[in-house]
Amino acid sequence: MLIILDRDGVINEYDGNYICSADEWIPIPGSIEAIARLSNAGHCIAIATNQSGIARGYYDIDELDAMHHKLEQLVEAQGGCIEFIAYCPHHPDEHCNCRKPRTGLLDQIRDHFHLDSLQGAMMVGDSRKDLEAGYTTGCRPVLVRTGNGLDTERHLDARPIPDAEVAIYDNLSKFTDALLSAEGW
Template sequence: MQQKPLVILDRDGVINEDSEHYIKSAEEWQPIEHSLGAIAKLNANDIKVAVATNQSGMARGYFDLATLQAMHKKMATLLKEQDGKIDYLEYCPHGPDEGCGCRKPRPGMLESILHYFNLPAEQAYFVGDSYKDIQAARAIGCTPILVLSGKGRGTLNQHPELEKQIKIFQTLNHFVNELLANATA
């Protein structure tokens, strides 16, 4: 029996609405339409879901750890209402100039997630809306997926070559629908 894939998600712009001014509170954290339902569909099909999210707003002083935890608690609560959950969550609190190994496009968070699930990178999809997400997936060998929600359309405009290189979907929900349709085909 073939092992089910792992689906790793970026957070802002994939699960929730993004803002060029950062999501700085649980009140500002608003799910993208159908994204939570998409995660619940993965859960219902016994596909593990992880999140890898850069959160440099902490390093920039826009919010603290308690606020980040409140955002993630809101996400978990809203997911639970749809019988969904995140199986594992990694975040990078560092700023872009700190040189850490976890901040995307570096693959540190993805390495931690794959280690946690004891899976090879080839069994994981990484769904993101930024070029940094694509770079991180490629750096470790995950299958990169670009969604056009969040910064995705701008990412594709800046990197039109992606259209010939990776799969692109309107939203997380569109990706999940295709993944599940192909799994049962």
Template sequence: MKLLILDRDGVINQDSDDYIKSLEEWLPLPGAIDAMAALSKAGWTIAVATNQSGLARGYFNQATLDAMHAELQRLVQAQGGRVDAIHFCPHGPEDDCTCRKPLPGMIEAIGRQFNADLTGVWLVGDSLRDLEAGLAVGCQPVLVKTGKGLRSLAKPLPEGTLVFDDLAAVAQQLLTGKPD
């Protein structure tokens, strides 16, 4: 199985330090939807793992989050692809959970869902906590420069981290073996 795990905010859609609180604020990044659809059509299993502490903080409700994820699914399907799984952590940073990145709970759940060995699976994120969650279970860390990626790039990254401009560049590499 060709499995790809993606963070959401800053990788697939625009991010905000003030949180993405509504469907109107959920705006796909240029090329991201096309990249996901192309990968899906090429046989990749696409899973999303996203911290959504805005739920715990009361910034939005479950119905709003569901609407954002339904829109993501709709847009990818309109391009002929699909998102195979969306896992989210609804907890705040002070909650005692194992799913909030940088902990690997969501990534492990994706591995169980697809009965997949996560060793070497590309985990694409825009923050160090994304990369750390993947590393904890043997994933290949991949940083994109979108979202908080440039800020993250200014910090020491885990050894072996691959860096791409955006999700479209990641897809280009996975689909052709060549950077764009």
């Protein structure tokens, strides 16, 4: 199964401030191991992340690449693999198609894997934007309470995502435990 993860607040610590360097990029405890466990269980892992800090001039593509290299190395050290990372470098005022909640990042992931659709995939995020992008493209939306997740959960309503359609977990590790347990791992 394809599992698409948001980055900030799902995989790494996020307090609302921009993460501008690999040194500032700190994984949430258990998240790296969770990704590796999902990968080792046969799931394909992709990341879809808004990174407007590039357009704002807080960091550049090279620094973003360094953050993602750090992420990939940590996952590989645990025996896992991230198959693809899609990111939006645009400012929100640019109204691009790739900035979540629009679906461009998920469309890139679908195209990368040569899929007809994302039906059956899961989108794990901590914000309404993540859930909407996933739901719109046919993914099963999953909310984690890390990052912005608690605030998102408090404001979750039935539009445009029916509450019953959103699975909620404390963090990526708890989501992984539940998914792999249901699959018999």
